[in-house]
Amino acid sequence: MSLVDLNLPAPEKLRGGWAALAAVCAARGWCTDVYATPHEWLYHDGGGNWVCLRFKSDNQAVLLGHDHEYSETYYGEAAAYFEEEETDLLDGVPEWWSFNLSPQPFGEWIGFVYGWEGAKWQRAGYSPQDGFDSVGLLDACSISSTDLLAEFASDAPGLGDQPPRQEALDALVAADASISPELLEAVVPGWDIEAGVEAARKFL
Template sequence: MTDRPGAPGLVHPPSLPLPEELWRHGAFCVLIRAALGGATDEWFRAHWLSGRERVGYEDGGGNWWELEVLPEGRAVLYGEDHEMSGARWLEPPLDLLAGAPEWLPLKRLRSMDDMLGHVHWFDGASWERIAYPPELRDDGLESTAGRYFTEWRALEEAMRPLGDGLLVEADAGEGSRRAVEALFEAASRRRCTREVLDGLLGDLNRSLEYDDGPPESLDVEAAFGIALRAGFTPPGG
């Protein structure tokens, strides 16, 4: 974990993970959804990948975050909680890009001014943001991106669709958790070949209890496509 992005005025200032960790956590949730048949155009309004540069989540209700990977080890994380992002409601409005470095995609971010509740940037060594006034209690960072800050929380998020009407039981069992953890280990170590995914997704499929009986298999090709885009495959392979 790196420095603390909060400042006086935030209720629970969280620590931000390194960009590559946040990327891995978010993209892994995309891979699981893809394997379950959720990687349709409609579904990608929720999680999405655009080339190898962005990953994020949008819940369809005005709460979202996006991580954009930039050259030279830099990154920018931005988003909004439409209820919690207090920067939107200050008078005068808080300029979240005041004094921001020129290497940020400032023109595009400026075009999103009325949509942004928080902006944090990583300069290759640490996270930064503008100074917050004491009256700003919450910028919405934790409530939008917080569930992806740690491996444990990301695994919880990856497990969530296993109980979204897919299964008889509300919660996935211990076997499913072990299968998801094995998939995460393979993704983290860049071992997600088609063959590895086929075996691990087969283990996951056998661990699940479906309402209408299991499909013949989970979608290995869709999962492999995400693995390629996310950097979960072996280097050069």
């Protein structure tokens, strides 16, 4: 079966918003839900749904994750556990996609696996809903809007009763992980700015 092309942003287009959210989360003390390591970027929504972007090389990456309510794909051991028909998320994909398909550290099951090889995202040709849209990664990475970023920042003590300014949110995302203390302070005054900046720069 031929692979399905996906209209999703390239990894570098996801970085700015992902790093900005990681910075806000780390500044407020939430350091284990949104963060980067040398080989992967991770996002957990706090409700059991997650996405992980793992890099095999400069031009090869996989995006995998699961929504515990809306992923209707049952891959590997999940098919037996839930007594459902298995969806082969790797049907016809390049062999390198399987270089690291562990659902850890966030979950037990995988609902989707997308591959990137320098030009476009693709997936295997299955029909069940895989849960990617409902996980909300594009909202989390400020691709759709900065509403989620603003929500996570809204109770910073230095803001008083005012929401973070839109221009400050936009600047934080536009910094593309090269976030300065001044940029983060404008969004979450009163929180741990040093921890937030450190978290963002791990995406570089």
